[in-house]
Amino acid sequence: MSHQKFKECIEACLACMEACNHCFDACLREEEASMMADCIRLDRECAEICSFAAQAMSRNSPFAVEICELCARVCEACGEECLKHDRVHCRECAEACFACAEICRKMVVAA
């Protein structure tokens, strides 16, 4: 009954939050930021829910499972968008997103 049970999932969410925010920053520096509009939008969405989920798990929220279910869906949407772009920051972000989605879903099933 402790935050330890969420350890792997918290770490995945925080790694994904960092990757999404880095991708957000890098997209805004691209000359073609217009092409990255959906990526910028989803990077923010995903960073916000990942940060929210990590906080919820670390405070042992009674809603941790529902929040992680939603987090997995946002991660998948962000990962799909990032896959469309041929940049290092997008590729790294997609990897973090899919990894986080998988770990969130595993946690939800185990809960």
Next chain:
Amino acid sequence: MSHQKFKECIEACLACMEACNHCFDACLREEEASMMADCIRLDRECAEICSFAAQAMSRNSPFAVEICELCARVCEACGEECLKHDRVHCRECAEACFACAEICRKMVVAA
């Protein structure tokens, strides 16, 4: 000693959060999103600190004053950026930002 003393400032922060997030969304829909990169970035910065400040005041945070001091500076930076762009959403956002900055500073002085 209650959240009532912060009432005006909470409302200004929440109005500014809404205006900044609306401007963020609208900038991402512009054909020339590249020209709006700084505006998109500052809209997010400002929405985040305004939301943070409103939550802090409403829970009677011992750090409400310091948070609102910082909030005022972010609002001014976002407002200055928005003034550079000839769009309704930017103009409305600038107005909300400067109004919020002023009310935050007034609250800080009175505290």
Next chain:
Amino acid sequence: MSHQKFKECIEACLACMEACNHCFDACLREEEASMMADCIRLDRECAEICSFAAQAMSRNSPFAVEICELCARVCEACGEECLKHDRVHCRECAEACFACAEICRKMVVAA
């Protein structure tokens, strides 16, 4: 297709965030804070998701509906807990929670 469609729901979420944070602060000042532990916990949960939902709607998040669905459930849990306590701040918080849950559900159905 604008943040206007979410206007009523954003306002309900922000009113509920304020009521929950005020209840959180007031519960921590009670002599019998131990009796209020569940209320303190749920006040924070509810303030966080309401603030998150308001931000999401105001930036026209593609996940606004899912977030508000979850928000409604947290509001109901917090409202039920607040009903158990005979304090003005709990009663006012319960009212804000149930009002917010209803408006969130209405928005979800209409979306």
Next chain:
Amino acid sequence: MSHQKFKECIEACLACMEACNHCFDACLREEEASMMADCIRLDRECAEICSFAAQAMSRNSPFAVEICELCARVCEACGEECLKHDRVHCRECAEACFACAEICRKMVVAA
């Protein structure tokens, strides 16, 4: 000019966020939660600003330095409060708080 320069500080903030939220949860489970009211309040304050600072740094916020300055002050206040209580979760939280405060201040000076 990348999120790498903030790496150590982001990690300290996230570790502190986790420790504070764990302490928040554990304090609410204590029989004597009334004695822990200030600790519960500061745990939330500190978790929120640490999470906020980590997000700001990871998106390369133009306000990262000011946010970390404020974060250091909140960490110190939370650490001082935790030192008053003879619990494992409070002691671990105090350690994370002081470590984070120091790293934040070092980052501010280096910036």
